Amino acid sequence: MNAFPPERIVCLTEETVETLCLLGEEDRIVGVSGYAVRPKQVRKEKPRVAAFTSADIPKILALEPDLVLTFSDLQADIAATLLREGVAVMGYNQRDIAGILAMIRHLGAMVGQGRRAGFLADQYEQRLAEAAAKTEGxxxxxxxxxxxxxxxxxxxxxxxxxxxxxxxxxxxxxxxxxxxxxxxxxxxxxxxxxxxxxxxxxxxxxxxxxxxxxxxxxxxxxxxxxxxxxxxxxxxxxxxxxxxxxxxxxxxxxxxxxxxxxxx
The missing domain is CATH 3.40.50.1980 (Nitrogenase molybdenum iron protein domain)
Known part of the structure:
Protein backbone atom coordinates (compact mmCIF):
# COMPACT_ATOMS: atom_id res chain seq x y z
CA MET A 1 0.00 0.00 0.00
CA ASN A 2 1.24 3.48 -0.85
CA ALA A 3 2.09 5.73 2.09
CA PHE A 4 0.04 8.81 2.92
CA PRO A 5 1.39 11.36 3.05
CA PRO A 6 3.81 9.96 0.45
CA GLU A 7 7.32 9.58 1.83
CA ARG A 8 9.28 8.89 -1.38
CA ILE A 9 8.37 11.21 -4.25
CA VAL A 10 9.86 11.37 -7.73
CA CYS A 11 9.26 14.66 -9.58
CA LEU A 12 9.50 14.47 -13.36
CA THR A 13 9.21 18.24 -13.87
CA GLU A 14 10.78 21.21 -12.17
CA GLU A 15 7.78 23.04 -10.74
CA THR A 16 6.78 20.26 -8.34
CA VAL A 17 10.37 20.08 -7.06
CA GLU A 18 10.38 23.80 -6.31
CA THR A 19 6.93 23.66 -4.72
CA LEU A 20 7.85 20.83 -2.37
CA CYS A 21 11.05 22.62 -1.36
CA LEU A 22 9.15 25.83 -0.64
CA LEU A 23 6.82 23.80 1.55
CA GLY A 24 9.80 22.45 3.50
CA GLU A 25 9.23 18.92 2.19
CA GLU A 26 12.40 18.44 0.13
CA ASP A 27 13.34 15.35 2.17
CA ARG A 28 10.43 13.51 0.58
CA ILE A 29 11.98 13.95 -2.90
CA VAL A 30 14.04 10.93 -3.96
CA GLY A 31 14.40 11.64 -7.71
CA VAL A 32 14.07 14.60 -10.07
CA SER A 33 14.02 15.67 -13.69
CA GLY A 34 17.39 16.46 -15.22
CA TYR A 35 16.05 19.95 -15.88
CA ALA A 36 15.38 20.71 -12.21
CA VAL A 37 17.49 23.72 -11.19
CA ARG A 38 15.41 25.39 -8.47
CA PRO A 39 16.62 25.34 -5.76
CA LYS A 40 20.18 24.90 -7.00
CA GLN A 41 21.11 22.15 -4.56
CA VAL A 42 18.66 19.64 -6.05
CA ARG A 43 21.04 18.95 -8.94
CA LYS A 44 23.68 17.80 -6.47
CA GLU A 45 21.51 16.17 -3.84
CA LYS A 46 18.85 14.29 -5.79
CA PRO A 47 19.25 11.53 -8.42
CA ARG A 48 18.27 12.62 -11.92
CA VAL A 49 15.96 10.07 -13.46
CA ALA A 50 14.33 11.73 -16.47
CA ALA A 51 14.52 14.33 -19.20
CA PHE A 52 11.05 15.60 -20.14
CA THR A 53 9.57 13.18 -22.63
CA SER A 54 11.79 10.27 -21.58
CA ALA A 55 12.58 8.63 -18.26
CA ASP A 56 14.81 5.89 -16.87
CA ILE A 57 12.06 3.59 -15.66
CA PRO A 58 14.36 1.02 -13.97
CA LYS A 59 16.13 3.84 -12.11
CA ILE A 60 12.80 5.25 -10.95
CA LEU A 61 11.59 1.84 -9.78
CA ALA A 62 14.87 1.26 -7.92
CA LEU A 63 14.11 4.35 -5.85
CA GLU A 64 10.92 2.64 -4.60
CA PRO A 65 8.73 5.74 -4.89
CA ASP A 66 5.28 5.79 -3.38
CA LEU A 67 4.33 8.70 -5.66
CA VAL A 68 5.57 9.99 -9.02
CA LEU A 69 4.53 13.47 -10.18
CA THR A 70 4.19 14.06 -13.93
CA PHE A 71 3.07 16.92 -16.15
CA SER A 72 0.97 17.04 -19.31
CA ASP A 73 0.14 14.65 -22.13
CA LEU A 74 3.83 14.62 -23.12
CA GLN A 75 4.54 12.41 -20.09
CA ALA A 76 1.47 10.22 -20.52
CA ASP A 77 3.46 7.21 -21.76
CA ILE A 78 5.84 7.45 -18.81
CA ALA A 79 2.89 7.65 -16.43
CA ALA A 80 1.21 4.64 -18.06
CA THR A 81 4.36 2.54 -17.77
CA LEU A 82 4.75 3.38 -14.10
CA LEU A 83 1.10 2.68 -13.38
CA ARG A 84 1.48 -0.77 -14.95
CA GLU A 85 4.36 -1.34 -12.53
CA GLY A 86 2.07 -0.55 -9.61
CA VAL A 87 3.47 2.92 -8.89
CA ALA A 88 1.08 5.68 -7.82
CA VAL A 89 1.19 8.57 -10.30
CA MET A 90 -0.26 12.07 -10.08
CA GLY A 91 -0.38 13.87 -13.42
CA TYR A 92 -0.78 17.63 -13.37
CA ASN A 93 -1.77 19.64 -16.44
CA GLN A 94 -1.90 23.28 -15.35
CA ARG A 95 -1.86 25.72 -18.27
CA ASP A 96 -2.79 29.02 -16.65
CA ILE A 97 -2.19 30.95 -13.45
CA ALA A 98 -5.29 29.56 -11.77
CA GLY A 99 -4.03 26.07 -12.57
CA ILE A 100 -0.60 26.82 -11.10
CA LEU A 101 -2.14 28.03 -7.85
CA ALA A 102 -4.42 24.98 -7.75
CA MET A 103 -1.41 22.68 -8.26
CA ILE A 104 0.41 24.30 -5.33
CA ARG A 105 -2.61 23.87 -3.06
CA HIS A 106 -3.27 20.29 -4.18
CA LEU A 107 0.34 19.17 -3.85
CA GLY A 108 0.54 20.77 -0.43
CA ALA A 109 -2.54 18.88 0.68
CA MET A 110 -1.08 15.58 -0.55
CA VAL A 111 2.02 15.96 1.61
CA GLY A 112 0.18 17.17 4.69
CA GLN A 113 1.02 20.84 4.14
CA GLY A 114 -2.36 22.11 2.98
CA ARG A 115 -2.36 25.14 5.25
CA ARG A 116 1.17 26.18 4.31
CA ALA A 117 0.46 25.65 0.61
CA GLY A 118 -2.69 27.74 0.86
CA PHE A 119 -0.73 30.55 2.47
CA LEU A 120 1.94 30.32 -0.27
CA ALA A 121 -0.66 30.45 -3.04
CA ASP A 122 -2.41 33.38 -1.36
CA GLN A 123 0.91 35.25 -1.26
CA TYR A 124 1.39 34.70 -4.99
CA GLU A 125 -2.13 35.89 -5.74
CA GLN A 126 -1.53 39.06 -3.73
CA ARG A 127 1.79 39.68 -5.48
CA LEU A 128 0.20 39.29 -8.90
CA ALA A 129 -2.65 41.62 -7.98
CA GLU A 130 -0.21 44.26 -6.75
CA ALA A 131 1.84 44.01 -9.96
CA ALA A 132 -1.28 44.36 -12.08
CA ALA A 133 -2.45 47.39 -10.09
CA LYS A 134 0.85 49.19 -10.74
CA THR A 135 0.43 48.94 -14.51
CA GLU A 136 -3.28 49.68 -14.62
CA GLY A 137 -4.17 52.63 -16.84
Missing amino acids: RPRPCVYFEEWDEPMITAIGWVSELIGIAGGQEAFSEIAGKAKALDRIVTYEQVIAAAPDVILASWCGKKVRPEKIAARPGWDAIPAVRNGRIHEIKSPLILQPGPAALTDGLDAILAALSSRTIEA
Whole structure:
Protein backbone atom coordinates (compact mmCIF):
# COMPACT_ATOMS: atom_id res chain seq x y z
CA MET A 1 0.00 0.00 0.00
CA ASN A 2 1.24 3.48 -0.85
CA ALA A 3 2.09 5.73 2.09
CA PHE A 4 0.04 8.81 2.92
CA PRO A 5 1.39 11.36 3.05
CA PRO A 6 3.81 9.96 0.45
CA GLU A 7 7.32 9.58 1.83
CA ARG A 8 9.28 8.89 -1.38
CA ILE A 9 8.37 11.21 -4.25
CA VAL A 10 9.86 11.37 -7.73
CA CYS A 11 9.26 14.66 -9.58
CA LEU A 12 9.50 14.47 -13.36
CA THR A 13 9.21 18.24 -13.87
CA GLU A 14 10.78 21.21 -12.17
CA GLU A 15 7.78 23.04 -10.74
CA THR A 16 6.78 20.26 -8.34
CA VAL A 17 10.37 20.08 -7.06
CA GLU A 18 10.38 23.80 -6.31
CA THR A 19 6.93 23.66 -4.72
CA LEU A 20 7.85 20.83 -2.37
CA CYS A 21 11.05 22.62 -1.36
CA LEU A 22 9.15 25.83 -0.64
CA LEU A 23 6.82 23.80 1.55
CA GLY A 24 9.80 22.45 3.50
CA GLU A 25 9.23 18.92 2.19
CA GLU A 26 12.40 18.44 0.13
CA ASP A 27 13.34 15.35 2.17
CA ARG A 28 10.43 13.51 0.58
CA ILE A 29 11.98 13.95 -2.90
CA VAL A 30 14.04 10.93 -3.96
CA GLY A 31 14.40 11.64 -7.71
CA VAL A 32 14.07 14.60 -10.07
CA SER A 33 14.02 15.67 -13.69
CA GLY A 34 17.39 16.46 -15.22
CA TYR A 35 16.05 19.95 -15.88
CA ALA A 36 15.38 20.71 -12.21
CA VAL A 37 17.49 23.72 -11.19
CA ARG A 38 15.41 25.39 -8.47
CA PRO A 39 16.62 25.34 -5.76
CA LYS A 40 20.18 24.90 -7.00
CA GLN A 41 21.11 22.15 -4.56
CA VAL A 42 18.66 19.64 -6.05
CA ARG A 43 21.04 18.95 -8.94
CA LYS A 44 23.68 17.80 -6.47
CA GLU A 45 21.51 16.17 -3.84
CA LYS A 46 18.85 14.29 -5.79
CA PRO A 47 19.25 11.53 -8.42
CA ARG A 48 18.27 12.62 -11.92
CA VAL A 49 15.96 10.07 -13.46
CA ALA A 50 14.33 11.73 -16.47
CA ALA A 51 14.52 14.33 -19.20
CA PHE A 52 11.05 15.60 -20.14
CA THR A 53 9.57 13.18 -22.63
CA SER A 54 11.79 10.27 -21.58
CA ALA A 55 12.58 8.63 -18.26
CA ASP A 56 14.81 5.89 -16.87
CA ILE A 57 12.06 3.59 -15.66
CA PRO A 58 14.36 1.02 -13.97
CA LYS A 59 16.13 3.84 -12.11
CA ILE A 60 12.80 5.25 -10.95
CA LEU A 61 11.59 1.84 -9.78
CA ALA A 62 14.87 1.26 -7.92
CA LEU A 63 14.11 4.35 -5.85
CA GLU A 64 10.92 2.64 -4.60
CA PRO A 65 8.73 5.74 -4.89
CA ASP A 66 5.28 5.79 -3.38
CA LEU A 67 4.33 8.70 -5.66
CA VAL A 68 5.57 9.99 -9.02
CA LEU A 69 4.53 13.47 -10.18
CA THR A 70 4.19 14.06 -13.93
CA PHE A 71 3.07 16.92 -16.15
CA SER A 72 0.97 17.04 -19.31
CA ASP A 73 0.14 14.65 -22.13
CA LEU A 74 3.83 14.62 -23.12
CA GLN A 75 4.54 12.41 -20.09
CA ALA A 76 1.47 10.22 -20.52
CA ASP A 77 3.46 7.21 -21.76
CA ILE A 78 5.84 7.45 -18.81
CA ALA A 79 2.89 7.65 -16.43
CA ALA A 80 1.21 4.64 -18.06
CA THR A 81 4.36 2.54 -17.77
CA LEU A 82 4.75 3.38 -14.10
CA LEU A 83 1.10 2.68 -13.38
CA ARG A 84 1.48 -0.77 -14.95
CA GLU A 85 4.36 -1.34 -12.53
CA GLY A 86 2.07 -0.55 -9.61
CA VAL A 87 3.47 2.92 -8.89
CA ALA A 88 1.08 5.68 -7.82
CA VAL A 89 1.19 8.57 -10.30
CA MET A 90 -0.26 12.07 -10.08
CA GLY A 91 -0.38 13.87 -13.42
CA TYR A 92 -0.78 17.63 -13.37
CA ASN A 93 -1.77 19.64 -16.44
CA GLN A 94 -1.90 23.28 -15.35
CA ARG A 95 -1.86 25.72 -18.27
CA ASP A 96 -2.79 29.02 -16.65
CA ILE A 97 -2.19 30.95 -13.45
CA ALA A 98 -5.29 29.56 -11.77
CA GLY A 99 -4.03 26.07 -12.57
CA ILE A 100 -0.60 26.82 -11.10
CA LEU A 101 -2.14 28.03 -7.85
CA ALA A 102 -4.42 24.98 -7.75
CA MET A 103 -1.41 22.68 -8.26
CA ILE A 104 0.41 24.30 -5.33
CA ARG A 105 -2.61 23.87 -3.06
CA HIS A 106 -3.27 20.29 -4.18
CA LEU A 107 0.34 19.17 -3.85
CA GLY A 108 0.54 20.77 -0.43
CA ALA A 109 -2.54 18.88 0.68
CA MET A 110 -1.08 15.58 -0.55
CA VAL A 111 2.02 15.96 1.61
CA GLY A 112 0.18 17.17 4.69
CA GLN A 113 1.02 20.84 4.14
CA GLY A 114 -2.36 22.11 2.98
CA ARG A 115 -2.36 25.14 5.25
CA ARG A 116 1.17 26.18 4.31
CA ALA A 117 0.46 25.65 0.61
CA GLY A 118 -2.69 27.74 0.86
CA PHE A 119 -0.73 30.55 2.47
CA LEU A 120 1.94 30.32 -0.27
CA ALA A 121 -0.66 30.45 -3.04
CA ASP A 122 -2.41 33.38 -1.36
CA GLN A 123 0.91 35.25 -1.26
CA TYR A 124 1.39 34.70 -4.99
CA GLU A 125 -2.13 35.89 -5.74
CA GLN A 126 -1.53 39.06 -3.73
CA ARG A 127 1.79 39.68 -5.48
CA LEU A 128 0.20 39.29 -8.90
CA ALA A 129 -2.65 41.62 -7.98
CA GLU A 130 -0.21 44.26 -6.75
CA ALA A 131 1.84 44.01 -9.96
CA ALA A 132 -1.28 44.36 -12.08
CA ALA A 133 -2.45 47.39 -10.09
CA LYS A 134 0.85 49.19 -10.74
CA THR A 135 0.43 48.94 -14.51
CA GLU A 136 -3.28 49.68 -14.62
CA GLY A 137 -4.17 52.63 -16.84
CA ARG A 138 -0.78 52.78 -18.57
CA PRO A 139 -0.25 52.33 -22.32
CA ARG A 140 0.08 48.61 -23.04
CA PRO A 141 2.84 47.66 -25.49
CA CYS A 142 2.15 44.77 -27.83
CA VAL A 143 4.38 41.83 -26.85
CA TYR A 144 5.30 38.81 -28.97
CA PHE A 145 6.56 35.91 -26.87
CA GLU A 146 8.45 33.13 -28.64
CA GLU A 147 8.58 29.78 -26.87
CA TRP A 148 10.42 28.10 -29.74
CA ASP A 149 11.96 29.29 -33.00
CA GLU A 150 11.67 26.42 -35.50
CA PRO A 151 8.71 26.32 -35.83
CA MET A 152 7.82 29.57 -34.11
CA ILE A 153 5.61 28.79 -31.13
CA THR A 154 4.02 31.61 -29.20
CA ALA A 155 3.03 32.02 -25.54
CA ILE A 156 1.12 29.42 -23.53
CA GLY A 157 -1.65 30.50 -21.16
CA TRP A 158 0.25 31.41 -18.00
CA VAL A 159 2.89 33.33 -19.99
CA SER A 160 0.23 35.32 -21.82
CA GLU A 161 -1.46 36.14 -18.51
CA LEU A 162 1.81 37.24 -16.90
CA ILE A 163 2.52 39.55 -19.82
CA GLY A 164 -0.86 41.17 -19.21
CA ILE A 165 -0.18 41.49 -15.49
CA ALA A 166 3.17 43.11 -16.30
CA GLY A 167 1.43 45.76 -18.38
CA GLY A 168 1.72 44.33 -21.88
CA GLN A 169 -0.75 43.05 -24.44
CA GLU A 170 0.29 39.60 -25.62
CA ALA A 171 0.17 39.53 -29.42
CA PHE A 172 -1.53 36.15 -29.84
CA SER A 173 -3.61 35.89 -26.67
CA GLU A 174 -6.45 34.32 -28.65
CA ILE A 175 -4.46 31.08 -29.03
CA ALA A 176 -2.63 31.12 -25.69
CA GLY A 177 -5.23 28.79 -24.24
CA LYS A 178 -4.33 26.04 -26.70
CA ALA A 179 -2.76 23.24 -24.69
CA LYS A 180 -0.75 21.74 -27.54
CA ALA A 181 2.34 23.60 -28.76
CA LEU A 182 1.52 22.72 -32.37
CA ASP A 183 -1.70 24.72 -32.02
CA ARG A 184 0.32 27.82 -31.09
CA ILE A 185 2.54 27.94 -34.18
CA VAL A 186 2.69 31.35 -35.87
CA THR A 187 4.27 32.54 -39.12
CA TYR A 188 6.70 35.33 -39.96
CA GLU A 189 3.85 37.16 -41.65
CA GLN A 190 1.56 36.92 -38.62
CA VAL A 191 4.19 38.43 -36.34
CA ILE A 192 4.93 41.21 -38.82
CA ALA A 193 1.20 41.98 -39.00
CA ALA A 194 0.96 42.03 -35.19
CA ALA A 195 3.73 44.68 -35.12
CA PRO A 196 4.90 43.95 -31.56
CA ASP A 197 6.61 46.71 -29.59
CA VAL A 198 8.56 44.13 -27.59
CA ILE A 199 9.77 40.62 -28.41
CA LEU A 200 10.42 38.20 -25.55
CA ALA A 201 11.96 34.81 -26.30
CA SER A 202 12.64 31.71 -24.25
CA TRP A 203 13.88 28.72 -26.22
CA CYS A 204 13.91 25.75 -23.88
CA GLY A 205 17.31 24.09 -23.97
CA LYS A 206 19.15 26.62 -26.11
CA LYS A 207 20.28 30.23 -25.95
CA VAL A 208 18.18 32.87 -27.65
CA ARG A 209 19.92 34.72 -30.49
CA PRO A 210 18.37 38.22 -30.74
CA GLU A 211 20.40 38.98 -33.87
CA LYS A 212 18.88 35.96 -35.63
CA ILE A 213 15.40 37.10 -34.69
CA ALA A 214 16.12 40.60 -35.98
CA ALA A 215 17.48 39.23 -39.27
CA ARG A 216 14.32 37.34 -40.24
CA PRO A 217 12.92 38.41 -43.63
CA GLY A 218 10.69 41.44 -43.30
CA TRP A 219 11.16 41.77 -39.56
CA ASP A 220 13.04 45.04 -39.89
CA ALA A 221 9.57 46.60 -40.17
CA ILE A 222 8.59 45.39 -36.69
CA PRO A 223 8.79 48.15 -34.02
CA ALA A 224 10.49 45.80 -31.52
CA VAL A 225 13.25 45.07 -34.04
CA ARG A 226 13.67 48.68 -35.15
CA ASN A 227 13.96 49.82 -31.54
CA GLY A 228 16.15 46.98 -30.30
CA ARG A 229 13.58 45.63 -27.86
CA ILE A 230 14.34 41.91 -28.11
CA HIS A 231 14.91 40.15 -24.79
CA GLU A 232 15.65 36.64 -23.65
CA ILE A 233 13.95 35.24 -20.55
CA LYS A 234 15.64 32.09 -19.28
CA SER A 235 13.35 29.10 -19.67
CA PRO A 236 13.57 27.88 -16.03
CA LEU A 237 12.07 31.22 -15.01
CA ILE A 238 9.08 31.35 -17.35
CA LEU A 239 8.36 28.01 -19.05
CA GLN A 240 7.76 26.04 -15.85
CA PRO A 241 4.15 26.35 -14.62
CA GLY A 242 4.98 26.84 -10.97
CA PRO A 243 6.41 29.27 -8.42
CA ALA A 244 9.30 30.39 -10.65
CA ALA A 245 6.96 31.83 -13.28
CA LEU A 246 4.93 33.74 -10.69
CA THR A 247 8.01 35.31 -9.11
CA ASP A 248 11.26 35.59 -11.07
CA GLY A 249 9.45 35.00 -14.36
CA LEU A 250 7.10 37.90 -13.79
CA ASP A 251 10.01 40.07 -12.64
CA ALA A 252 11.89 39.25 -15.85
CA ILE A 253 8.91 40.32 -17.95
CA LEU A 254 8.55 43.53 -15.96
CA ALA A 255 12.25 44.29 -16.47
CA ALA A 256 12.04 43.60 -20.20
CA LEU A 257 9.01 45.83 -20.68
CA SER A 258 10.79 48.68 -18.91
CA SER A 259 14.03 48.20 -20.86
CA ARG A 260 14.80 49.67 -24.28
CA THR A 261 18.12 47.93 -24.91
CA ILE A 262 18.61 44.87 -27.10
CA GLU A 263 20.15 41.89 -25.30
CA ALA A 264 23.13 40.17 -26.87
